[in-house]
Amino acid sequence: CDAVPVLQIASLLKDHERIQSVQSSAPSDDDSDIKKIKKVQSFLRGWLCRRKWKTIIQDYIRSPHADSMRKRNQVVFSMLEAEAEYVQQLHILVNNFLRPLRMAASSKKPPITHDDVSSIFLNSETIMFLHQIFYQGLKARISSWPTLVLADLFDILLPMLNIYQEFVRNHQYSLQILAHCKQNRDFDKLLKHYEAKPDCEERTLETFLTYPMFQIPRYILTLHELLAHTPHEHVERNSLDYAKSKLEELSRIMHDEVSETENIRKNLAIERMIIEGCEILLDTSQTFVRQGSLIQVPMSEKGKITRGRLGSLSLRKEGERQCFLFSKHLIICTRGSGGKLHLTKVGMGGRAWRLAGAGAAAPHPAGAGFTILLLTPIPALQNGVISLIDCTLIEEQESTDEDAKASGQDIDHLDFKIVVEPKDTSSFTVILVASSRQEKAAWTSDISQCVDNIRCNGLMMNAFEENSKVTVPQMIK
Template identity: 25%
Template structure:
């Protein structure tokens, strides 16, 4: 029996009717089960919660007509809300007066707690209501009658209300104080309702007139206290409704945009800081609290589908959104739920994401999004592009939503003790880790599992969702001039602070439009307490404002573990074409990196971010591509040999399997991260074989051919120290990448030779292996003069030159990477 059937049987056992195969009736959230709580719904709210939120294409005249309907609906709902606030405030004076008597109903402090900020909220909304009513009244007097033939738009365009909304939103901070005090106010009301019959009579019979029909509605005190919470969550929705029906050329449009931005910003802070408004009272009497919600791609039923996930204190609820028809309330349909008690978590990277078909699909979507983005920029410059811009934005949101469901690369698996398992996907490792942390924290606590009233809980999600929308960048109506557009380069240097040696990689994510890959990872380091990479990651960005970094430990045979994470705000004014070094604290891990940024118009997205090959390519080219002085293939192979091959007899002399070497070579030519992952588990002789093959296949030897004769002559110098001075002087004339790579290799081979008693590889043996690959004479050309060197003499020179360098005790240290700290001082950023 699946989860849905179990849920149906449970609901039926609780005498809750369930209609199978048809849409269930919407159950209003039962915030206070003992009382009937009447709440309002703005006229267009049923159309305002949808994903993606797209404007309806219509003429300017139709938009203005709808705008007027929206404004009248807002006015009506404000009138209802003001009556509710007045009803709430009605007993305040009497309770305050009784506080000074010998038998007070509430103390002065309790009165202040219960009514905190309510009078101020009433005054704010009264001012807004009066202003809006006056302007609509003036508009109705100037509006042409049906018999008049008057150009549409004169009166409607003259009706401006944006300043009223902006003034109200600028005072919305009053709700912050109310929300912080709400829990304390409810506690006072509940306590006094139980202990004082006088207050109980008052709290359970508060009456309010319903306007012209003089009907009276009965409220509880607690239900009225909930009204401001219910109201503030709808502010953003109301503004979105109004903005969607306001033409872009209308004077109100930019003002309403700013009001919407401020409202969203306030509610975003409320979502994080306040939990009291997220509570749902179930029929069992327990208080269940929403801890986190967001959008994921659910793969529990095979094909990935966009779902809204809600994490409560005791369960994880997966729902799908159903947009209601006009006049009805939006709904959430139950998909599945898992109790948190005993829940096991595991996250993995999705391997099948790199298939050619998948990459072609992503490229097609991104190309269309890029073209639509360019169209929107052009249409924004014109004054008559309202309809075209709306159509382009709708298509862009549809494409981005499609990309959201196709691009996830991480899977979070959930396994319940009762045998039920579910999985969902995300494209951000940072977001996945936040989900994992939130779930893990709750599962480690003592969680009491109570079977949920699924219909009521799913219906409650409409309110709990508030302004949360799928994370679509194209829904941002305001362009931020401070956002990055161009090329952002991130050089990951090293990390410190690990508690134990680990093989670690760094994952970097950026935001903005999804035309390009928004995530990149370094290769994994060798087992170390202080891993280092000196690896450059490059991002094409459009609209980027935030960068996220994660430090991840990779263990053989075990799941990857996130050691720490941080988020960095990107400011174009603080970035430049020069590298800027920073140190970030990712939990206990201290990560050193450098950033540089080059602003330019966005380039069209490329089909795939193909890595340039490294084998059979000049070393200067590889070093330049990677932004280093010693290619990663050299460093990674040498580090791996030093990790587990130093005691291997005949290391570098005994060759690995040809097929293994070929596989590693192909991996280094296509994907550095994958190559290093394969390197960690490959036979160590195959690793040493890859390093030898790299130098052997260089188009030109590591030591330039023109130095061959000069180095050969130094071998005739009898004094060894004088010979070394001459050889080191000749080495200085090599190109930077050649010189530093050669020095890096020599130091590595010296460390190998230090274990010659075990591995049987003396400096002479190592020189014999590497000499012919590192040093070769110039190729003979037609008409070339000069003494010819036979093959036996050539080999002697190659071996002896390398042997001399290996015997040098004061060999200069190699510089592995280009300097990235061109600014005068480093910055340390604590995250």
């Protein structure tokens, strides 16, 4: 009786195993549909995820932060190009001028001394080495783009700022030494040979010596742009801000030096334009005031203005002058070919005589108390350099109705007269005509101011010398 339930249980187990094996070997249609549904769901989930990420990326690309980062990267790329150009300029300064002049100073007949070479170039070679290192660091940072870390590069540059301070302090003196050396014909010829090299691209040595003066302001502008596109929470914000403040501090120190050096460079550029040369422009105390075109009116033999011809185009063309006003002199030039200038001839219409000098009186051979005075003619024409200390400005000219009718134009308010009374020659008059009343007012105002400054300084210096037993230092004179 007990054996029957056991047999039943065993048969039930066998049937269950057979059913499971059949189910595993032959899947139902419902299971295959579920798998298809799962596959479709997986595809849709992937598509939705990709679309969401695409939307997030597109929103970021259009965001202000992404636009700021693009501009920041553009500033860095522009900075790399500008640094490469600056390093090339320093390379030309050192290799085309400094090193050749050092060799020339060691020759048997040196056109320049080693001391003058050092005074002109000072530490420009060290500045070149510094910026070569800085440029290589910039290139390394660009190679790791889009991660750009620049603060540490400026940390390298900041301790070297004393090099630029020395260069700025010496810059005015270097241009003075260069102007002095250019009076040597051998040096001037050698310098023009160096400047004619293709690398210089018709730029002068003064131009290359001035490039370092503008590099610090260029860095300040670059840092301003970087900070404008750098978020306040950026890791480099504080470091870049500190570098900008240090560079601005140096720029304030440089500012006072730049105005004087720019004036010297301007004077040297004008001196190079004048074919005959102009020694007074090599005087570093000459301050450039203004320049422009004026018409010089000729004087008749009776000393009157030849207004009758002023309306003619031929007179305007012949009388056109390029004028340069400086703090102590007025230079009048005519235009030549190739942009060059010639010193014009200004002076009296007649002829005068003067004593030949001390001891000019000689006894007559026949005796009888006769004395011969040796006279020499005063040149009726002088070059176009007029000393303002000898000048008197007359703004309003006297004209008759006949003169006004003959001129054909209303020039009564456009011309002004400069009466020159040199100590060693007879006086003469220069008549100049401006193109407008505003231009005339500008010229006459500046000339009057320069004349007043010269005379006022002369009176103060005389009073100081008369009332003080202490010798006036030469640098004050």
